[in-house]
Amino acid sequence: MRKTECLAMILAGGKGSRLGVLTKNLAKPGVLFGGKYRIIDFTLSNCRHSGINTVGILTQYQPLELNWYIGNGSSWDLDSISGGTFVLPPYMSDDAESQWYQGTADAIYQNLNFIDMIDPEYVLVLSGDHIYSMNYAKMLAFHIKHHAAATVGTLRVPWNEASRFGIMKTDGNMRIQQFEEKPENPKSNLASMGIYIFNKGILKKFLKADAKDKASEHDFGKNVIPALLEAKESVYAYPFEGYWKDVGTIESLWQANMDLLADEPALSLNDKHWRVYSGNQVLPPHYLGPDSSVKSSLIAEGSQILGSVNHSVIFYNVTIAAGAKVSDAVIMPGTVIESGARVEKAIVGERCHIYAGTKIANADGSVAVLGNDAEAYPVSAANEPQADKGGAGK
Amino acid sequence: MKDTIGLINMQVDNPLKELNEDRPLAAMPFAGKYRLMDFVLSGMVNAGIETVGLLLPKHARPVLDHVRSGKEWNLAHKDDGLFYLPMEVDEIAQPVTGDIGAYYRNLRFAEVGSKRYLVLSYCRTLHNIDYDRVLHSHRQHNADVTLVYKKLPEARPGKAYVVNVAADGRITGIAEKDKVAAGENLFMEALLIDCNIFTNAVRQAYAQGKQNFFTEVIGAELKRLRVFGYGYSSYAARITSIPDYYKASLDLLNLDNLRTVFKPGLHIRTKIKDEAPAKYMEEALARNCIIANGCVIEGQVENSILFRNVRVGKNACVKNSVIMQRAVIGEDAQVDCVICDKNVLIQPEAVLQGTKDKPLCIAKYGDK
Numbered sequence: 001m002r003k004t005e006c007l008a009m010i011l012a013g014g015k016g017s018r019l020g021v022l023t024k025n026l027a028k029p030g031v032l033f034g035g036k037y038r039i040i041d042f043t044l045s046n047c048r049h050s051g052i053n054t055v056g057i058l059t060q061y062q063p064l065e066l067n068w069y070i071g072n073g074s075s076w077d078l079d080s081i082s083g084g085t086f087v088l089p090p091y092m093s094d095d096a097e098s099q100w101y102q103g104t105a106d107a108i109y110q111n112l113n114f115i116d117m118i119d120p121e122y123v124l125v126l127s128g129d130h131i132y133s134m135n136y137a138k139m140l141a142f143h144i145k146h147h148a149a150a151t152v153g154t155l156r157v158p159w160n161e162a163s164r165f166g167i168m169k170t171d172g173n174m175r176i177q178q179f180e181e182k183p184e185n186p187k188s189n190l191a192s193m194g195i196y197i198f199n200k201g202i203l204k205k206f207l208k209a210d211a212k213d214k215a216s217e218h219d220f221g222k223n224v225i226p227a228l229l230e231a232k233e234s235v236y237a238y239p240f241e242g243y244w245k246d247v248g249t250i251e252s253l254w255q256a257n258m259d260l261l262a263d264e265p266a267l268s269l270n271d272k273h274w275r276v277y278s279g280n281q282v283l284p285p286h287y288l289g290p291d292s293s294v295k296s297s298l299i300a301e302g303s304q305i306l307g308s309v310n311h312s313v314i315f316y317n318v319t320i321a322a323g324a325k326v327s328d329a330v331i332m333p334g335t336v337i338e339s340g341a342r343v344e345k346a347i348v349g350e351r352c353h354i355y356a357g358t359k360i361a362n363a364d365g366s367v368a369v370l371g372n373d374a375e376a377y378p379v380s381a382a383n384e385p386q387a388d389k390g391g392a393g394k
Numbered sequence: 395m396k397d398t399i400g401l402i403n404m405q406v407d408n409p410l411k412e413l414n415e416d417r418p419l420a421a422m423p424f425a426g427k428y429r430l431m432d433f434v435l436s437g438m439v440n441a442g443i444e445t446v447g448l449l450l451p452k453h454a455r456p457v458l459d460h461v462r463s464g465k466e467w468n469l470a471h472k473d474d475g476l477f478y479l480p481m482e483v484d485e486i487a488q489p490v491t492g493d494i495g496a497y498y499r500n501l502r503f504a505e506v507g508s509k510r511y512l513v514l515s516y517c518r519t520l521h522n523i524d525y526d527r528v529l530h531s532h533r534q535h536n537a538d539v540t541l542v543y544k545k546l547p548e549a550r551p552g553k554a555y556v557v558n559v560a561a562d563g564r565i566t567g568i569a570e571k572d573k574v575a576a577g578e579n580l581f582m583e584a585l586l587i588d589c590n591i592f593t594n595a596v597r598q599a600y601a602q603g604k605q606n607f608f609t610e611v612i613g614a615e616l617k618r619l620r621v622f623g624y625g626y627s628s629y630a631a632r633i634t635s636i637p638d639y640y641k642a643s644l645d646l647l648n649l650d651n652l653r654t655v656f657k658p659g660l661h662i663r664t665k666i667k668d669e670a671p672a673k674y675m676e677e678a679l680a681r682n683c684i685i686a687n688g689c690v691i692e693g694q695v696e697n698s699i700l701f702r703n704v705r706v707g708k709n710a711c712v713k714n715s716v717i718m719q720r721a722v723i724g725e726d727a728q729v730d731c732v733i734c735d736k737n738v739l740i741q742p743e744a745v746l747q748g749t750k751d752k753p754l755c756i757a758k759y760g761d762k
Contacts, residue, residue, distance in 0.1 A: 299671055
């Protein structure tokens with residue numbers, strides 16, 4: 001059997017607390033996006049298209065729905081005989097150190113036995129939280145070409161946002177000279193995407209050292225990469241160009257959905273050579289009624305649209321009754337919007353029921369949010385939404 | 395229905411030659427993302443049948459391409475699952491009449507698992523039969539054979555089998571007719587039979603040189619065998635001509651029909667293509683349509699079915715039409731009462747006009 005050249009380890013345990021009700025019972029990589037996807041689909045599809053067939057997925061926060069979704073990885077064609085998809089939750093052992101994952105580096109450290117079992121040349125550390133299409137094979141070729149000990153995936157960000165990221169200074173060959181996590185006064189706009197390739201030996205050595213360091217936060221960006229630089233290891237910055245988004249907040253999740261509605265979106269979902277795979281539903285095509293109106297929108301299978309939809313992302317199995325109006329909204333699967341209801345600039349969770357005449361919108365122009373299974377009724381006095389659970393807008 | 399196997403007979407003449415001579419009827423695209431065989435195959439799978447044999451047509455490639463391992467229908471099992479039953483070389487060279495020969499050559503399939511019942515179905519009738527109920531009726535009547543029929547509300551042209559059903563549900567006659575009158579019982583070409591009776595009857599009929607299983611075996615044995623009918627009342631459509639196909643397609647734009655064909659719990663499964671959700675541009679104008687994933691719509695679409703990955707250009711207008719996958723309707727083109735096959739490219743500003751009785755058929759371009 002051919003040896004695994006590159007093993008991908010996907011960090012998928014994050015809570016994404018700024019996504020509020022959307023991550024109440026679901027880890028952030030499982031959040032729904034773009035009409036039929038979950039955020040982790042992008043990373044898993046990238047792995048498949050990059051020729052990586054062995055993937056470890058590190059879960060921790062609210063893993064049930066995510067585990068169910070990932071299954072054996074067959075939806076992404078990652079269930080091959082020579083590789084496979086391995087969900088790696090924290091576990092107990094006789095080792096007194098074993099406990100919940102304390103940080104990104106600790107999560108990998110606690111799974112060094114898994115890495116030894118697969119025994120790859122290189123370990124690709126990824127985040128399950130990002131929306132992007134990227135060929136990791138190119139990054140690996142770059143890593144090998146430069147004889148690097150480690151390579152950090154980077155992209156240029158607007159200068160005014162640079163202080164939100166890990167920022168690198170490199171020499172002319174893209175070798176990293178300095179790495180600063182969220183600097184107040186950034187010296188460069190080359191930002192870390194939070195994805196790394198390590199030679200296996202280097203990774204093991206530095207993770208073991210990091211685990212012993214009581215002062216460490218066990219984070220790749222804050223601790224491990226700086227330690228490699230400190231030890232004068234060759235760490236390179238691989239420059240990625242293209243759409244990349246870390247949807248950390250309600251506002252950015254909404255915006256990333258709206259980005260897909262452009263005539264030529266920066267992230268194409270229709271590239272036949274780079275399909276974004278997902279766990280597909282068994283549903284018929286969607287139906288548009290005789291008086292429906294749909295403009296500038298994405299509509300997924302199984303939905304029945306009898307009303308009006310403008311500039312919105314409609315997931316599968318959504319029902320929008322005649323006379324209902326939806327604009328600038330993201331409507332998640334199974335939701336029913338009754339006649340006369342209006343939804344404006346909102347994210348509506350799964351299986352919600354918006355009764356006739358209800359208006360969902362925030363007066364201050366921010367994104368209104370309904371959590372899963374919410375029911376929203378009209379309020380006669382004020383024109384404000386009201387939900388019995390899951391939390392309505394502000 | 396673990397004690398039941400399924401057998402799907404795809405060896406029928408293709409009545410839709412205007413569209414594609416080499417595509418078997420079973421592989422005919424239907425309802426935006428399916429092939430006709432999906433409805434029969436899914437019905438069997440939904441009833442818990444885990445072994446299904448496909449009697450492959452002469453041009454088997456489209457069927458094999460579509461079904462592959464059977465994974466999407468949950469038929470990729472270790473022991474049971476999907477069995478391809480191809481034609482022999484001499485059958486392909488010299489077409490045989492009737493279906494008994496095909497069953498005889500594949501008797502082993504019906505015998506090997508020692509299952510109690512067999513569901514036999516053709517796929518030229520669109521339906522979503524709940525075979526669990528058929529089996530229930532079969533047992534209640536202590537029947538040897540149960541035929542599924544539908545009482546037609548209106549007459550339909552074209553050859554079909556008609557059955558006579560007595561008040562107690564017993565079948566008293568089967569005949570092939572040139573057309574079916576309103577109120578007559580159309581046999582849906584789906585039946586449930588005890589495996590032993592099937593294999594014995596096929597052996598005997600083959601030895602006697604008989605050809606047609608429905609009339610010469612079932613029809614001839616109505617006195618000896620307990621043959622009962624199961625009345626199917628939901629939407630069904632028999633597809634034996636282009637107008638049939640066109641009408642059945644547009645029938646789905648009626649929400650009641652759509653909801654009976656795609657019932658909750660009786661999912662129709664098909665090959666997964668991982669297309670993105672359909673995209674509507676700013677100038678899109680679409681109503682009364684069924685539209686599959688992967689479509690990009692800039693123009694106008696009305697009373698139409700769009701399969702996966704269809705593009706409708708700016709100012710183009712598609713009405714009363716069935717547009718199959720990956721077809722492109724160029725800018726400013728006008729398409730009315732048209733059936734476009736896969737991969738068809740309609741040039742910008744082209745005007746294509748069929749009629750509701752005689753839709754214009756545009757054959758497929760390229761092979762894949």
